[in-house]
Amino acid sequence: MKISAAGVGGAVLGGLAAPNEKVSASQDGDTLKKQGEDVYTICSFCSTGCGIIASVNDGKIVNFEGDPDNPINQGALCPKGVAMKQAAESEDRLTGVLYRAPYSDSWEEKSWDWAVEQVARRIKETRDNNWLEKDGDENLINRTEAIATLATAFPNSEEAYLMSKFIRALGIVYVENPARMCVSSAVCADMETVGRGPTSNHWIDHKNSDSVMIIGGNTAESFPNAFRWIKKAQENGGTIIHVDPRYTRTSKLADYYAMVRAGTDIAFIGGMIRYVMDDMEANPQDYNMTYIREYTNAAYLVNPDFKCPTDTLDGLFSGWNGTSYDKSSWSYQADEEQADGIAKDSTLTSTNCVFQLLKKHFSRYTDDKVVEITGVDKAVYQDICRTFAATGRPEKAGSIFFSAAACQHTTGTQVVRAFGILQLLLGNMGVAGGGLNGIAGAGNGLGCTLQGLVNHWGPGADSVRMPSNTEQAIDSYGGNKGRFVSILKAWYGDIDHNTSYNYLPKRTGGSYTWQDIFSAIDKGTIKGVHSWGNNSAVSGINTTAVKQSLSKLDWLIVTDLWETETASFWKSEAGSSPEDIKTEVFLLPAAHALEKEGSTCSGGRWLQWRYKVVDPPGEAQTDAWIINHIMLKLKELYTGQSDCNADAINNLIWNYGEEPVPNEVSKEMNGYDLTTGKLLSSPGHLKADGTTSCGNWLWCGMNTEEGNQAKRRDNTDASGIGLYPAWGWAWPLNRRIMYNRASVDPDGNPWNPAKPVLQWDADSGKWLGDIADGGAAPVNMGGSCPFIMRPQSRGCIFGSGRVDGPFPEHYEPWESPVDNPLSSQQGNPLTxxxxxxxxxxxxxxxxxxxxxxxxxxxxxxxxxxxxxxxxxxxxxxxxxxxxxxxxxxxxxxxxxxxxxxxxxxxxxxxxxxxxxxxxxxxxxxxxxxxxxxxxxxxxxxxxxxxxxxxxxxxxxxxxxxxxxxxxxxxxxx
Ligand code: SF4
Structure with a gap:
């Protein structure tokens, strides 16, 4: 293993480092005989984001090892990371375009010129023949429902951004990526509870935990190098709790392991919430009651008409009408004398305050009931309750770490709501070592999703959601208008933003998700699909039905490194009859992560820059090249056309030359002050008057006049808690821990002075430490509460935004061998x-x-x-x-x-x-x-x-x- 010369000398690499600047040294300080040029890259497999140094000689990788300077992996690689180089060397890779004609049983080799022309013509023909300009109410909708994109979670963020721009300009509304299948319920739940979807903390921060509860995941195997930081917490005296139906390597390394029946997480956590609330009554000194009262909605008084299952509603909440909930009783009581107009009981004793309603709701989740539902060992469960509840002390912190196994349920959103409620009760949000850490598994899953590769988001997520048919004017974006206008300026330049807003497709309802795509294929609505690094024939649900759907398409474009199961669904090896399948298939060879440069976003929200290591094999091309050439051909085909919203394509700014340069694309994403031509440094500078451009407001600050921040390699950490503020960049605004103003008391002093994330400096009137979330002063100095994306900036224990209840309730999975032991409501009534x-x-x-x-x-x-x-x-x-x-x-x-x-x-x-x-x-x-x-x-x-x-x-x-x-x-x- 190498250690850096800078490290040996006691200094650190600072500022922006270009590739190949690194000098390697042996442990005794002698320079190693260099075998080739060293190139920094980032592992493309999981979202840990491990750094790699690839040494290249004569176009070949001659050495491949973990980057010792990267603070995340410190030189370590798991088996996948080590084997990654084989992906670039594999003789099995696609090296040219392949085409499968209708009813054919074999591939034909084709040229790129042919493929680009044919693909662009299929897209145009299908789009124009199925163009929807207005809906029945004469709303402008400018969309096609005949084309879908099944996007990926592995390309660099700049490529994903170009993909998003490409898709929306064409008026495509059926857009999904694997995040839907993986952790979309976590995003939905976290937005309801604390305001934002992604992980609140980052990988290294787990070392600060007093207890890490891993539920619904096998972190030691799925994210091996991230798990090192959880182990570090244990070495520092903390505990690891693992809750899972299967004893795994994670269980072996845990202090407590609970074997449970799959699909019973709400009961497990519900019982923990019940334990905490009972203990809180007996031992309030062991909990941070100020946090609960001041930073959450626990004190808010709820409409007396609200009833929960405990009120003999047998598994349901008030408002159930047999098919859905009328949510009118899921509301707060008004009090005009309160600044926010909501009645409160700061003693938390009123029977209608959120705190007491929560207690009533979970009172049925006794230890015995939890054991009956989950099958957990009672003594182990009680140990886990006690251990994790101990993180409720102000100076303690506990993290909940979870992934797809917790999320992929008919109750998935409410599972993660339960996690969030527990974390708010324990004061674990915003603090070092705390958080709700739901991890998208794929290498750049977070970075791709945040470029708008899901049907309802534009680049920049929910605040720039894709418009609906009733949002005919951009003013409907209110306070986020500046962000949306800036996207339009990045995409359409001098075109008035009110005009370019109407270029974008408008959705009707919410039925554009992954399964809706396959249902629309079955109905004949969708005729063509571009599957971009997406292998639905394996990852889809009921894959027999997936393959049947694919056989109903007119055309399928697959862009990938290999011939995947999705590309070859029509083959007899797949159990299909090629002679019966009409679908034309275009298989486009793509470049691997080692064969291109760009930024990738780890599960902990850090952006790091990959440099190109080697060339792609044969005629394989980067995703950016492929998108670029198809769009250039489409622009050519649309020249002179005016119907079918052709202006959205003809006026789209698309000046990337032969191949987009990732650093230049990232500047487009970052945005410019159009009056000065300078790169912006903060989304706070975005304007609604059309004088700023910004492709993705979350990325604003990433590539500024100071340079590309994702390339930074300064691994100093003055914070002492692992923030590493000058290593890469973290969205938003380089903030490393979200909701971090919850880590201080209402006067701005850290709850835990030994691990301060922030500290208010009264002399300067500024925050010291991490980038303060929202920037406002402490609450006692007139600042807002810390959860700025929620109403009244408070964490929401009671949440009325989800369709299936303001509190989580245990229901059985759709298929279960057990009658629900808690109520006669067997499954989620809204499944x-x-x-x-x-x-x-x-x-x-x-x-x-x-x-x-x-x-x-x-x-x-x-x-x-x-x-x-x-x-x-x-x-x-x-x-x-x-x-x-x-x-x-x-x-x-x-x-x-x-x-x-x-x-x-x-x-x-x-x-x-x-x-x-x-x-x-x-x-x-x-x-x-x-x-x-x-x-x-x-x-x-x-x-x-x-x-x-x-x-x-x-x-x-x-x-x-x-x-x-x-x-x-x-x-x-
Ligand atoms: S832990 Fe994840 S990112 Fe790190 S080497 Fe393994 S697969 Fe790659």
């Missing part, structure tokens, strides 16, 4: 069912199935199943079952088994161990099994796709699928 097959019954399918991924394989496995080093470690799909289940079914270790659900069946190899155990629920034994989901029929190593078993049922708030758990059965093949 969205797209599945055409009725749910499986627990007599035929008595087992609870769920999925996982391993350290060696990433998501659909389209990359990792082609990398030899990883395949040596994990060459086959292996289903984990318990000793007891194996015994009862006569299955031996290594046997081939069939796992079946009502929707299909797969084969796998049995792995029998005590890592998974039956759980006792209400006196019954429930067996659970776990299947990795990274397998498909393409690649060097192949295996059946787990998602053949899962059901198309969705959370009603975000339409995230309940890809787990499901009912299944298993037997020897």
């Amino acid at each position: 969205m069912v797209y599945e055409t097959t009725p749910p499986g019954n627990s007599t035929e399918y008595p087992l609870v199935g769920f999925c996982h991924r391993t350290v060696e394989h990433m998501h659909t496995g389209s990359v990792t199943r082609r990398l030899g080093w990883l395949l040596e470690l994990t060459p086959k799909i292996v289903v984990q079952i318990s000793l007891e289940l194996a015994d009862s079914r006569g299955i031996n270790e290594g046997d081939e088994v069939v796992v079946e659900s009502v929707r299909g069946e797969i084969k796998a190899i049995a792995s029998i161990s005590s890592l998974i155990k039956p759980v006792k629920v209400g006196g019954r034994t429930i067996h659970q099994i776990s299947i990795p989901w990274s397998w498909g029929y393409e690649g060097i190593a192949t295996g059946n796709t787990m998602n053949m078993l899962s059901a198309r049922v969705m959370d009603p708030n975000t339409r995230i699928p309940e890809s787990r758990p499901f009912l299944c059965n298993i037997y020897k093949a």
